[in-house]
Amino acid sequence: MSHPPRPTPSRETTRAVERGAGELSTLAAQRMEENLGWYRRLSAEERSQVGLVAQAGISQFISWLRHDEDHAPSAISIFANAPQELTRSVSLRQTLDLVRTVVDVVESRVESLAGRGDEQVLRESVLRFSREIAFAAAEVYAGAAEARGAWDARLEALVVDAVLRGEADDSMQSRATALGWGDVAHVTFVVGSTPVTDGGPAAAVDTLRRAVQHHGFEALAIVQRSRLIAIIGGTEEATSVVTRVADCFGSGHVVVGPTVPHLFAAGRSARAALSGLSAAAAWPGAPRVVEADALLPERALAGDQPARRLLIDRIHRPLGRSTQTPLLETATAYLESGGAL
Structure with a gap:
């Protein structure tokens, strides 16, 4: 007509x-x-x-x-x-x-x-x-x-990839600033499996990012093969935030790296979280959302040198002080007897 x-x-x-x-x-x-x-x-x-x-x-x-x-x-x-x-x-x-x-x-x-x-x-x-x-x-x-949105997703992937590779250079700073992350403090790397969704990886990333932002914090997220990776900023209580958005990840453990001051230091958090994800299966009783530092023994046994150094600095050296000799002897006997006193 x-x-x-x-x-x-x-x-x-x-x-x-x-x-x-x-x-x-x-x-x-x-x-x-x-x-x-x-x-x-x-x-x-x-x-x-x-x-x-x-x-x-x-x-x-x-x-x-x-x-x-x-x-x-x-x-x-x-x-x-x-x-x-x-x-x-x-x-x-x-x-x-x-x-x-x-x-x-x-x-x-x-x-x-x-x-x-x-x-x-x-x-x-x-x-x-x-x-x-x-x-x-x-x-x-x-x-x-x-x-x-497409350009921001590309920048986001480049920033997360730079964190994974430990390339905290000027180009990463420029890209992070373009995404509004130039001044974001208290940054935490989080990794888990990718959920199966009708919208594929893009939908999984968008759902996770929106969920974190709903709680008032910043998030960068990408899917890398079978892993869903997020960098959460603006909170020193990242584990609490991740627990609230854990359903955005697939099955299995979600490992939370240590919180670092800014994005430039996020490589350390990333290495700890990725190592924790690989070692988490060695702790049968591990919670679904688990901090990488709670997996230090499993990570150390898997050959993670930074985890070994942390165990020495945080546990062995304090126990080696003269005032802690009885406690060290007790711990040594406990471990040598297979966990029985």
Whole structure:
């Protein structure tokens, strides 16, 4: 079923709108400066970019008026001159404020722009155009969000991979800063198995990240083969947080590495957690969520040299002090007798 053609104003009205394009753009900029607080807070460069979008919108409106066919206005031509980064500093809601401002400006000049009898047609054309552009703007922002999400996922994978390899260099710092992790403190590496989900690895990562953020903390997450890996930031009680989101992991143990001051030191937490995951099966009574430091004996027996050094520093040396000689002798006898006194 074909739709009736949209009513179009006379050529006289269209030419009048075209002649007034410069004035309309100036008025729109003034109106935004007066009424939109977020616009005043933008940098000079960003205001210039928003102004270009407003001018392009008016130009597209004029082009749309010239055509008799019922075609939708093009959002691409309106946003073409604006960099993608503008979608970070100007939200969709603010873009709709911009559209409303331009519409209000054009509507305020309808009486002086429209030829005799064209007033209502011009008003309806402005409203229809603004509706189409609002939908088009939503599509532009959705596309930008999708592209940004894919790029952020790539950065996230690179940061976690750098932590795994122990490559805490400037490039990792730059990528972490782009993800908002430049100043995140109290960082913990967590590893478990990947759950089986309908959405695959991407869904598992997204579910885990959202669950951690729901509790008020930051999370980077990736799937590496059969392992679901997370770096949790902003808390010194990581084990408590992981216990609350343990269902986001697959079956088996979820090992929590030691908390370190910042992302640059997260390699140490990663090595401990990965070693703990490999050794966890040697402790039949281990809880599902277990700290890597609770697995020091199992890790040491599996050949983990840092675990051996920690056992010596934390247990053997304190027991070797003269004041602890009876306790050391008791412990030695207990172990040599197979756990019986």
